[in-house]
Amino acid sequence: MRVVVTGGSGFLGSHLCEALLRRGDTVWCLDNHCTGEPVNVIHLLGHARFNLVRADVTHAFTVPGRVDAVAHLASPASPPDYDRLPLETLTAGSHGTKNALLLARRQGARFLLTSTSEVYGDPLVHPQPEGYWGNVNPVGPRSVYDEAKRYAEALTIAHRRTLGVDAGIVRIFNTYGPRMRPHDGRVVSTFVRQALAGAPLTIYGDGSQTRSFCYVDDLVRGLIAMLDSHHAGPVNLGNPAECTVRELAALVLAVTGSASRLDHRPLPVDDPARRCPDISRAHELLRWAPEIDLEEGLRRTVDWFLKVLGGGRLRQPLAS
Numbered sequence: 001m002r003v004v005v006t007g008g009s010g011f012l013g014s015h016l017c018e019a020l021l022r023r024g025d026t027v028w029c030l031d032n033h034c035t036g037e038p039v040n041v042i043h044l045l046g047h048a049r050f051n052l053v054r055a056d057v058t059h060a061f062t063v064p065g066r067v068d069a070v071a072h073l074a075s076p077a078s079p080p081d082y083d084r085l086p087l088e089t090l091t092a093g094s095h096g097t098k099n100a101l102l103l104a105r106r107q108g109a110r111f112l113l114t115s116t117s118e119v120y121g122d123p124l125v126h127p128q129p130e131g132y133w134g135n136v137n138p139v140g141p142r143s144v145y146d147e148a149k150r151y152a153e154a155l156t157i158a159h160r161r162t163l164g165v166d167a168g169i170v171r172i173f174n175t176y177g178p179r180m181r182p183h184d185g186r187v188v189s190t191f192v193r194q195a196l197a198g199a200p201l202t203i204y205g206d207g208s209q210t211r212s213f214c215y216v217d218d219l220v221r222g223l224i225a226m227l228d229s230h231h232a233g234p235v236n237l238g239n240p241a242e243c244t245v246r247e248l249a250a251l252v253l254a255v256t257g258s259a260s261r262l263d264h265r266p267l268p269v270d271d272p273a274r275r276c277p278d279i280s281r282a283h284e285l286l287r288w289a290p291e292i293d294l295e296e297g298l299r300r301t302v303d304w305f306l307k308v309l310g311g312g313r314l315r316q317p318l319a320s
Contacts, residue, residue, distance in 0.1 A: 002067055003067075004028045005029050005073060006057045009033060009038055011036075011216070015177070016073070016220050019221075026049040033054065057092070057099050060102075067103060069109050072101075080185035082144050087144075097151075101159045101167065111156065112167075117236070117275055117277065119134050121146060121270070122271075137270050141268070141270060142270050168226055168231050168232055171237065173237065174238065174275070177300065178300065182305070182309070192298075198258060203262050205264070207262075209267075209273050209274065211275050212242055215296075231286075235282050237277070239277075240277055255295065
């Protein structure tokens with residue numbers, strides 16, 4: 001296929017571009033480099049089927065030739081980014097989604113919106129199925145991201161129902177892996193960076209809040225499965241193995257061999273107490289489930305961080 005990936009220079013977008021090229025697709029990677037980094041795709045620049053375009057999808061855009069699919073990933077996605085860029089985040093979810101949908105409609109292409117588990121807010125239902133409407137504070141500190149994605153979902157489904165666009169939605173839960181920015185504010189990258197530096201690991205609250213961590217390769221398989229389908233969704237993509245933040249910290253310390261201590265700080269406003277996906281729909285419709293466990297995924301992630309930060313290889317694997 002010929003696939004447009006908006007936000008293609010970001011952490012997740014770059015892995016998607018790479019996977020699409022591996023299977024023989026032609027990729028148009030669009031990014032304004034607001035949070036995505038060109039270094040993430042620099043190794044793809046010599047590829048005959050890869051095209052990198054610096055573009056802001058909140059303005060009308062097009063690409064030459066036929067388009068078979070549009071994967072819309074463009075948006076700030078970590079708390080420090082959308083705290084710093086609140087209006088840009090809302091515009092990416094509104095104007096950016098509209099423009100990506102218009103391209104898909106003009107071309108008769110499949111459209112994939114990457115939404116987020118943040119639409120569930122601080123959930124009152126656990127684990128979270130797609131039918132749960134969420135518990136979101138519309139004016140809270142996380143609202144610009146939450147509401148941008150909720151609006152993007154509504155816009156996507158309206159285009160499918162009213163205009164016949166072959167559109168689908170996935171809701172992505174915590175994803176980690178190589179190419180995460182060390183200072184992006186996500187818990188995995190923060191813990192790994194702090195542990196490798198011998199700095200205290202910052203834990204908000206008592207660390208009993210839970211998350212589910214999906215390795216990026218698994219997540220990309222799910223994105224491609226949804227892109228290749230005609231399902232509307234929404235479909236949860238994430239790892240249903242629930243883990244407390246305190247347990248994650250302990251595993252990062254074990255994998256890195258770090259002696260860093262834990263630094264407890266006050267819990268941020270609207271920080272979800274529990275977050276874990278029900279992936280029954282993904283298994284049924286896409287035959288998808290994650291395969292890489294947290295320890296192995298962290299080992300690969302830490303190994304990448306060591307290379308990027310100028311360190312060596314990891315020590316031997318933990319005893320099983």
